[in-house]
Amino acid sequence: MSVKSTLCGALLGAIVSMYSFSSYAQETIHVGTEPTFAPFGFVDDKTSEIVGFDIDVINAIGKAEGMKVVIESMQFDGLIPSILSNSIDAAISGMTKNPEREKMVLFSDPYYVAGQDLMVRKDSVGKYKNMESLEGKGVCVQLGSVGAIVAGSIKDADVKNFNNVTEAYMELKKHGCEAVITGTPVNQFYLVQTGDKDLVHVPESVVRAADLGIVTNKNNTALMKKINAGLKKIKEDGTYDKIYNKWFK
Template sequence: MSKRLMALSVLVIFVLTFGLSGCGSQQPAKPAEQSKAKVLKIGSDTAFAPFEFQDENSKEYVGFDMDLVKAIAKQMGVEVQVQSMGFDGLIPALEAGNIDATISAMTITSERAQKVNFSKPYYKSGLSMVVKVDNNTLKSFKDLEGKRIAVQIGTTGADEAKKIKNATIREFNTAPEAFIELKNGGVDAVVNDLPVNEYYIAQAGGKDAKIVGEPLTSEEYGIATAKKNTELADKINKALDEVKKNGEYEKIYVKWFGKKPPQ
């Protein structure tokens, strides 16, 4: 009996030892051990087509800036989370730490550069003016003296319009609101970024408005990060260089503007 008990004890120990270890190897990894994708919180004024706007069908944010920042994030190995907000609230949101970066057709200026870090320029633009299609009296920025001008609040277009002698400036939260005001006859012209004006004209089929005169300024857009977050700024610049090098930037540019980017 004693030999049988001893043999049985050895068998039980064998089963418990190897059986339990086998079960343990099949257990899934704990949540804390699973890798989690990092998220880059991006702030943007999503009413500035063709750079950023909401698709009517999918309700997703699309545009040149949206495609570009996703390509940059892919190079960085992170995911993008877009937060829509007013243009004039973007820099305060960066300073408060509510977002990590902003891409919103933001012109690089010395004043803004005192508050944020800008990436290398990713787009060259300039200010232009839009008038109603039947307006043949306004042909240049000089003709805007004493006129009613619609602009988007917080933009370089608003800054330049305020310099025009005796002009009445009406500021709107979004570019589409400024264009609607022009269509309704509430203002004589809209001053805004050239590609945005061109996109509006194209979408309207040139029925309501037209662009007149030469661009007032030459501007460059940059991706902004918090002044203290130099590490993120460096990573974005590195990723932007790579996106331009591997041809992805050119693909995105052609998609939204129908031509290759200037060299």
């Protein structure tokens, strides 16, 4: 066999090997989240890892679709800009679908439906039972959240925006506002995890059930198809129910 034939054979083998590897290579997606929104996404004190309902859902979707998921921590109001600049491939962070956001990004099928309600100080129990009772009062919310939209609809409310809901709770405790408006499970989880005796959840104040979705760039329809397909799979095979029960039961 000639040297030329040997080299050609080696080259052909390398090309075949390369294409074979790439066809089985696992796709990696970078997913942004704001990790101060328990139980959807937060930093575990023991492991320093980002954990939560959202994290388990996107990891399960990735596994179902053969994608490796890399979680990227960032501020909530930086998620959509990062999607638009292609700094990340997707975002999952308790983000609700609304017309304004849908103009900018693609939303997946809903992975959770959430209502918004109140957290108040213990000394205000009975005083604030619904959104209307906060007319002309100070309200704390997370910047860019559905809670912020709800607060904006309250007549003459003095709305204070914070980078995360934990900061909003701290402002409430300091008497900087009369209530925090955020997702029902967020209020519930905060009290369970912290044992805070100064704040009280007001579940009867719940309003505005909203669909939570995973978002991608409008140009990335291929990834969105995979996300929706993976979400459907984990709902059908029971994986989603296990994740839900882990965080909300």
